[in-house]
Amino acid sequence: MSAFRHVEAVFFDIGGPLYDDGNFVDAVLTTLDELRAERSLPPADRDRFAEIYDETRNRQQGSLRSALAAEFLGDAGQRGLLHTRTGTHWTHPEGTLHSDVLPCLRELHGRVRIGVVANQEAAVVDALRRDGAEPYVDVWAVSGIVGVEKPDPELFAWALQEAGTTARHAVHVGNRLDTDVRPARALGLGTVWVLRGEAPPSPTAAQLAEPDTAVRDLTLLPDLLFRLPAPETVETSEAPETAETPEASEASEAVGDEGGPP
Numbered sequence: 001m002s003a004f005r006h007v008e009a010v011f012f013d014i015g016g017p018l019y020d021d022g023n024f025v026d027a028v029l030t031t032l033d034e035l036r037a038e039r040s041l042p043p044a045d046r047d048r049f050a051e052i053y054d055e056t057r058n059r060q061q062g063s064l065r066s067a068l069a070a071e072f073l074g075d076a077g078q079r080g081l082l083h084t085r086t087g088t089h090w091t092h093p094e095g096t097l098h099s100d101v102l103p104c105l106r107e108l109h110g111r112v113r114i115g116v117v118a119n120q121e122a123a124v125v126d127a128l129r130r131d132g133a134e135p136y137v138d139v140w141a142v143s144g145i146v147g148v149e150k151p152d153p154e155l156f157a158w159a160l161q162e163a164g165t166t167a168r169h170a171v172h173v174g175n176r177l178d179t180d181v182r183p184a185r186a187l188g189l190g191t192v193w194v195l196r197g198e199a200p201p202s203p204t205a206a207q208l209a210e211p212d213t214a215v216r217d218l219t220l221l222p223d224l225l226f227r228l229p230a231p232e233t234v235e236t237s238e239a240p241e242t243a244e245t246p247e248a249s250e251a252s253e254a255v256g257d258e259g260g261p262p
């Protein structure tokens with residue numbers, strides 16, 4: 001397992017790690033039905049939607065909105081319209097913040113700068129305030145506020161600057177490979193893949209090898225970030241495995257026996 005070096009900032013994707021991704025599914029289905037009704041078409045077939053959704057999350061690349069636009073609106077070029085209109089229906093109702101979020105944020109608070117780096121509407125800030133998470137967040141790299149979407153490295157660079165640190169000392173926590181793990185890793189941030197929501201239910205060994213580590217939830221995240229040796233020790237040691245705590249071993253087991261990243 002790769003070491004996280006002297007972590008100064010932790011950035012969270014919002015859909016999946018913090019809020020239930022079902023909120024987005026509800027919004028996009030409502031929008032598809034609305035757009036189809038405007039074309040005198042019946043509501044979108046839920047089974048076909050589920051097939052496309054699962055296929056996209058298993059692949060961890062390609063645009064879900066383009067696939068949905070092609071299937072249900074007859075034109076992938078309607079992706080932009082679908083995207084814009086989905087934004088008007090996309091909310092995070094009370095009760096959809098995952099129960100492990102506040103305990104995790106409380107444990108990280110005061111030890112690192114905490115940020116969100118997310119493709120979300122600006123209103124997500126209100127939801128996080130309502131749910132008690134807002135006081136813990138120092139950096140708000142929300143696409144609806146900053147005007148740049150992941151995987152554009154500009155959003156991560158903006159967050160790093162706001163956090164007053166560098167990629168080397170920051171970790172991104174997200175549930176997608178294409179918009180979270182890969183762009184963060186390309187910039188040199190540490191990466192944690194959270195396997196819920198838009199993450200595949202049964203990731204392949206190759207997918208699990210992409211992030212520094214993968215977890216099923218946020219319960220063990222603080223331990224994973226801070227359990228490792230001091231930076232100078234990490235850089236001269238090839239054997240971080242020996243530093244694993246029982247908790248970290250449980251986290252590795254949680255993603256499957258073959259799932260441990262190198």
Ligand SMILES: [Mg+2]
Pocket residue numbers: 013014015016017174175176198
């Ligand atoms: Mg997400």
